Amino acid sequence: MKQYIMKRILLTIPLLICISFVCFVFINLIPSDPAEVALRVRQVPVITDEAIAEVREELGLDKPYLVRYAGWVADCLRGDFGISYTNPSRTVAGELARCLPATLQLAGTSLILVILLSLPIGFLCAVYRNSWFDKIIRMLVFMTTAMPAYWIGLLLMWLVAIKLDLLPTSGSGTFSHLILPAVTVSFTYISTYIRLIRNNMLENMKQDYVLYANVRGIPQKKILIGHILRNSLHTCFVAIGMSIPQLIAGTIVVENVFAWPGLGTLCITSIFNRDYPVIQTYVLLIGVLFVVFNLIFDILQTVADPRLRKEAS
Amino acid sequence: MSNVILNVKNLQVSVQERGKSYTLVYDSDFCVNEGECLGILGESGSGKSMTVKSIMGLLDTNFKVTGEAWFHGKDLLKESKESLRNIRGSKIAMVLQNPMTSFDPLCRISSQIAETFQAHTDWDAEKIREKSIELLEQMQIREPLEVLQKYPHQLSGGMIQRIMVGIALSMEPDLLVADEPTTALDAITQHEVLKAFREIKREKKTSMIFITHDLGAISYVADRILVMNQGRIVDEGSFHDILRHAKDPYTRMLAEKKCAVMEQYRRVLGKGRGML
Ligand SMILES: Nc1ncnc2c1ncn2[C@@H]1O[C@H](COP(=O)(O)OP(=O)(O)O)[C@@H](O)[C@H]1O
Ligand SMILES: [Mg+2]
Numbered sequence: 001m002k003q004y005i006m007k008r009i010l011l012t013i014p015l016l017i018c019i020s021f022v023c024f025v026f027i028n029l030i031p032s033d034p035a036e037v038a039l040r041v042r043q044v045p046v047i048t049d050e051a052i053a054e055v056r057e058e059l060g061l062d063k064p065y066l067v068r069y070a071g072w073v074a075d076c077l078r079g080d081f082g083i084s085y086t087n088p089s090r091t092v093a094g095e096l097a098r099c100l101p102a103t104l105q106l107a108g109t110s111l112i113l114v115i116l117l118s119l120p121i122g123f124l125c126a127v128y129r130n131s132w133f134d135k136i137i138r139m140l141v142f143m144t145t146a147m148p149a150y151w152i153g154l155l156l157m158w159l160v161a162i163k164l165d166l167l168p169t170s171g172s173g174t175f176s177h178l179i180l181p182a183v184t185v186s187f188t189y190i191s192t193y194i195r196l197i198r199n200n201m202l203e204n205m206k207q208d209y210v211l212y213a214n215v216r217g218i219p220q221k222k223i224l225i226g227h228i229l230r231n232s233l234h235t236c237f238v239a240i241g242m243s244i245p246q247l248i249a250g251t252i253v254v255e256n257v258f259a260w261p262g263l264g265t266l267c268i269t270s271i272f273n274r275d276y277p278v279i280q281t282y283v284l285l286i287g288v289l290f291v292v293f294n295l296i297f298d299i300l301q302t303v304a305d306p307r308l309r310k311e312a313s
Numbered sequence: 314m315s316n317v318i319l320n321v322k323n324l325q326v327s328v329q330e331r332g333k334s335y336t337l338v339y340d341s342d343f344c345v346n347e348g349e350c351l352g353i354l355g356e357s358g359s360g361k362s363m364t365v366k367s368i369m370g371l372l373d374t375n376f377k378v379t380g381e382a383w384f385h386g387k388d389l390l391k392e393s394k395e396s397l398r399n400i401r402g403s404k405i406a407m408v409l410q411n412p413m414t415s416f417d418p419l420c421r422i423s424s425q426i427a428e429t430f431q432a433h434t435d436w437d438a439e440k441i442r443e444k445s446i447e448l449l450e451q452m453q454i455r456e457p458l459e460v461l462q463k464y465p466h467q468l469s470g471g472m473i474q475r476i477m478v479g480i481a482l483s484m485e486p487d488l489l490v491a492d493e494p495t496t497a498l499d500a501i502t503q504h505e506v507l508k509a510f511r512e513i514k515r516e517k518k519t520s521m522i523f524i525t526h527d528l529g530a531i532s533y534v535a536d537r538i539l540v541m542n543q544g545r546i547v548d549e550g551s552f553h554d555i556l557r558h559a560k561d562p563y564t565r566m567l568a569e570k571k572c573a574v575m576e577q578y579r580r581v582l583g584k585g586r587g588m589l
Contacts, residue, residue, distance in 0.1 A: 212415040214371055216429045216480065217402030220394075226428075227417050234419060306464040307418060 001309070005299055012291050019287040020076070024069050027280045035061055037274040038085045076284070082277035086270070092277045095266060096285065102172060103262030106255070107247040109178055110185040114243070118190045122197030123229060129202060141191040149250065153184040153257040170259035181258040185251055189243055196239060200232040207231075234305065241297030245289040317383075318488055318520045319345040319368075324380035326360070326367045334377070337363045338544045341380075345488065350514055350521040352535025354528065354555070354567070360544040361524045365490050369405060370397035385487070403433040406481035410493040412473035416465035422476065423461035429480055444483065452479040452509070471502035478509055482517070489513070490522045495530050503530070510534050528556075528571040540564045 035055040039047050056062045060071065075082065081092035125134045144152075160180060161169040167176050204210065205228055213223045248263070255264030263282060270278035302308045326338040338360045345351045353361050367378040368389055382389040385404070389397065401407075409415045416425055426445045430436055436444065449457035452475040465473060474494060481489055491510065495503040511534055513519055525531050531538055532552040540548035540555065540563070547561040556568045 208409065208411050208414040209417045211371065212409055212477075213417070213428075214398075215369070215401060215407045215409065217398045217400070217432050218428055219398065219432060222428065222432075227420070231417065231419060305419070307466050310467070 001303075004302065008295060008299055012295050015291050016288065019291065020073055020284060021069065023280060023283045023287060024072060027276055027283070028065075030274075030276070032274060034085075034274075034276050035059060037276070041085045041273065041275070042088070072280075076281075081281040084270075084275055084278055086273045086275045086278075092281045095278060096263065096281060099261065099263045099266045102260060103248060103251055103255070103264065106178065106181055106185060106251050106260060106262060107244070109182040110189070110247050110251075111244060113182055113186040114189045114193060114247075115240070117186075118193035118197060121190075122194040123201065123224075125194065125198040126201035126205070126228075127224060129198075134198075137194060141195055144187060144191040145195075147188070148253075149184055149188060150253045150257055152187050153181070153254050156180050156184055157257070170257075172259075172261055177258075177260075181251075181254050181260050184254045184257070185247060189247065193236070193240065193243075196236055197232055200235050201228055204228045204231045234301075237304070238297045238301050241293055241300070242290075245286065245293045248289060249286045316347040317344045318347050318385075319522075320381075320383040321368065322381040322383075324364065324367065324382065325378070326363050326372070327377045329375045329377065336544060338367065341546050343539055343546065343549070345520050345522060347520055348514075348518040349536050350510075350523055350534050352531040352538040352552075353522060353524045353541060354526065354531050354538055355541035356526050356567075359541040361526075361541055362492055363544075364541070365407070365492060365522060365524065369401055369407065369490070370394065371401075399433070402429055403484040404486055405488045405490065406484060406486035407490040407492065408474070408477050408481050408494045411497050412470050412477055413465065413497070415477065416473065418465055420464075421461070422463055422465065422468070426461070426476075426480060426483075429483070433484055448479040448483045449476065451482070452476065454479075469502075470498055471505060474498060474502070474506055475509065478506070478513075482513065482519070485517075487520060488522070489519045490524070492524045493526070494523075495525065495527065507533050528567065532556075540567070 033052070035052045036047060038055050038059065039051055044051060053062075060068060063071075072082075079093060081096070084090045084092055084095055087095075121137060125137050128134055157169050157180060161167050167180055168174075169180075171177050210223060210228060213227055251260070251262060252264035252267055254260070255262045256268050259265065263285075267279065267282045269275075270282070321341060321343050324338060324341040325336065327334050327336040341364060343351070353364070355361050363372075366372050367376065368382045370389065370392070372378065378390055380390060384400070387396075389400070392400070416422070423442075423445060426448065427438075427441045430441045430444060445461055446457045449460055454460055454472060454475060460468065460472070460476075468476075478494070494510070495506050498506060507530055510521070510523065514521065514534065521534070523531065523534050535552065538548075538550060538552060538555050539546050540561065542561075542563045548555060548564040550558075555564060556572070
């Protein structure tokens with residue numbers, strides 16, 4: 001088992017290298033000169049070629065590509081993500097650390113909402129399949145999967161905050177500020193997971209082990225919860241785990257709609273300001289989150305499944 | 314004639330699919346006598362499983378079952394779900410075709426045996442443990458303590474099949490239904506499982522319905538045979554009747570084919586094995 005976990009961890013290293021490289025290359029493909037941007041951001045009145053050359057040297061932009069990549073990776077590993085172009089008094093790490101808690105709060109609340117709603121609803125849809133309840137939910141799921149998050153956000157804002165005046169439209173600080181963004185973020189995930197759990201349970205209901213449990217006269221409740229739901233959750237487990245980085249990344253749009261002061265807002269502001277180090281680090285962070293959560297849930301899945309556990313040890 | 318334990322009259326099973334109704338079992342009449350082993354023979358898809366599943370209330374709500382199935386003075390087709398659940402696993406036990414997929418892959422054998430006991434008795438944990446070990450020992454499973462701790466995928470098909478038979482017998486049922494219990498097993502294991510069924514018949518005198526598409530297997534355990542074809546019972550009689558004087562052309566074809574195969578088998582083996 002230990003060996004298996006070590007192997008899995010080692011296998012993520014090439015993946016991380018790929019991610020960081022792609023991240024680095026893409027940011028450098030952006031068709032404006034970072035040196036010029038840095039100068040403009042620092043509000044230098046006249047941008048001369050000499051000034052650009054100077055800043056180039058200062059930012060290390062005159063060195064070859066791979067050298068710069070290696071340098072950047074080495075810095076990242078030391079936890080040094082550079083200095084914000086826009087605001088040279090702040091480090092990128094500091095900026096991210098400042099915005100991370102708000103995003104985690106939003107993503108965490110959304111995750112709880114997703115689990116609390118999609119699990120029981122998906123379960124009930126499967127148990128009472130083709131009932132009016134199931135039909136209505138299926139229709140809603142069908143409708144909401146096609147709706148983009150920003151549109152749902154604006155719709156909710158208009159309805160709940162403006163028309164009904166129940167909650168604040170934007171900002172942060174109190175629980176009431178959190179509700180609308182969290183509902184918006186979780187909306188599409190809720191419908192995805194209702195469908196996932198419902199279909200997974202229906203798939204499990206057709207299995208021989210359910211027939212055999214019925215043959216032995218096991219009570220329905222026990223079969224549904226102890227066997228069918230358990231097996232379905234087992235299959236959905238990795239998908240639900242992988243939705244955590246998705247939720248964190250997915251807040252980017254919603255945060256901007258609701259002016260939520262998290263990573264998403266930081267990222268969009270940085271994009272407008274051409275603040276490359278921040279964008280680069282944000283993209284890298286999200287990529288690493290995906291890899292890490294994938295790793296964690298893969299290992300947990302292996303530990304939890306008696307069939308995989310044996311193969312792994 | 315001895316007591317009739319199960320008496321099925323005019324059993325008809327149909328399924329509703331996309332607004333259309335298909336009949337899967339037509340107007341079947343049969344009975345099982347006490348201590349008798351009734352064989353149901355037929356190729357796959359002929360409605361053998363449907364027949365027994367409908368009697369035991371194992372079909373989904375989109376199936377329509379009509380007729381009567383008398384068991385201990387109750388018409389099973391009219392009983393409530395809860396009453397049927399109580400009967401299943403205790404009074405009527407069943408063994409299925411695919412032992413490897415019939416157990417929940419995430420649960421240990423011990424917990425799956427225990428939940429069966431819990432569903433029908435009020436035994437405490439200690440008694441359940443004793444009975445579980447006893448069950449495995451009766452099925453001649455070595456090291457029962459270890460086997461109890463195993464997950465289904467860690468055991469062989471034959472062993473799981475024997476555990477299944479053990480679970481079926483543990484509640485001392487009045488009727489044991491075996492739905493193709495040997496089909497998924499290799500030849501040697503098949504023979505062992507068949508022997509186990511014959512022993513049950515001889516020692517416990519449990520009434521049985523033994524379903525198979527294998528004439529060889531059915532001749533080894535069944536006292537009386539029903540032949541099913543496309544949802545209908547087309548023939549009935551002893552193994553000898555079926556083999557030599559079948560009334561139905563389909564049964565004759567089945568028997569002839571089987572005879573040809575058996576001839577070949579005998580030649581290859583040099584002499585007829587007991588089970589043929
Ligand atoms: N869930 C189902 N819906 C519709 N038809 C079914 C279903 N299950 C089985 N059937 C049909 O019922 C017939 C009898 O099936 P079954 O009793 O399982 O045959 P077997 O004799 O092999 O046990 C088959 O023709 C099969 O196609
Ligand atoms: Mg069958």
